[in-house]
Amino acid sequence: ETYSHGGDADARANPDxxxxxxxxxxxxxxxxxxxxxxxxxxxxxxxxxxxYDQRTGRSRGFAFVYFERIEDSKEAMERANGMELDGRxxxxxxxxxxxPHTPTPGIYMGRPTHNGGGSSSGGRRGRDSYYxxxxxxxxxxxxxxxxxxxxxxxxxxxxxxxxxxxxxxxxPRRY
DNA sequence: GTTGAGCGTT
Numbered sequence: 001e002t003y004s005h006g007g008d009a010d011a012r013a014n015p016d017x018x019x020x021x022x023x024x025x026x027x028x029x030x031x032x033x034x035x036x037x038x039x040x041x042x043x044x045x046x047x048x049x050x051x052y053d054q055r056t057g058r059s060r061g062f063a064f065v066y067f068e069r070i071e072d073s074k075e076a077m078e079r080a081n082g083m084e085l086d087g088r089x090x091x092x093x094x095x096x097x098x099x100p101h102t103p104t105p106g107i108y109m110g111r112p113t114h115n116g117g118g119s120s121s122g123g124r125r126g127r128d129s130y131y132x133x134x135x136x137x138x139x140x141x142x143x144x145x146x147x148x149x150x151x152x153x154x155x156x157x158x159x160x161x162x163x164x165x166x167x168x169x170x171x172p173r174r175y
Numbered sequence: 176g177t178t179g180a181g182c183g184t185t
Contacts, residue, residue: 012182015182022181022182022183024180024181024182025180025181027176028176028177029176049183051181051182051183051185052183052185053185054184054185057185060181060183061180061181062180062181062182062183063183064182064183091180093182095182095183096182097182097183098183099183100183100184100185101183101184
């Protein structure tokens with residue numbers, strides 16, 4: 001195991017049934033639209049989210065599919081796990097994480113600090129406790145994050161390539 | 176069509 005969390009390893013191996021499915025082993029060229037086509041066969045979806053590499057903009061090869069109903073996600077998990085998609089055999093399992101990380105608020109939300117300790121190393125600052133509570137609070141995901149995660153075109157890879165070749169198409173061909 | 180196995184802040 002690459003995970004040193006001990007008890008969490010079991011939760012990773014056997015996630016509880018959930019409306020959020022993790023889909024792994026995807027082709028780099030499988031888009032959210034492709035996943036939507038496949039997984040909407042099992043029931044209405046609440047959202048689809050391919051995880052992209054922040055630097056390259058390419059797919060990292062896994063995605064999250066959200067169902068409205070848990071019965072549908074169960075069926076999708078059983079039927080779509082191991083299916084071939086874009087030449088890859090995909091793995092489908094209940095997600096252990098529910099949603100992307102909560103963005104940093106940028107302001108201090110913690111308890112007021114009294115300058116008594118002033119330790120730069122130790123202890124738990126107010127910021128940490130804010131994050132801890134934030135996770136629990138938003139653990140039950142709502143429609144808040146999927147609405148605006150859909151606006152971007154799935155392939156910045158392509159748009160870069162397109163604009164480049166487009167500017168080149170005006171130069172004359174030779175030889 | 177840079178692959179592995181991947182649980183997420185575009």
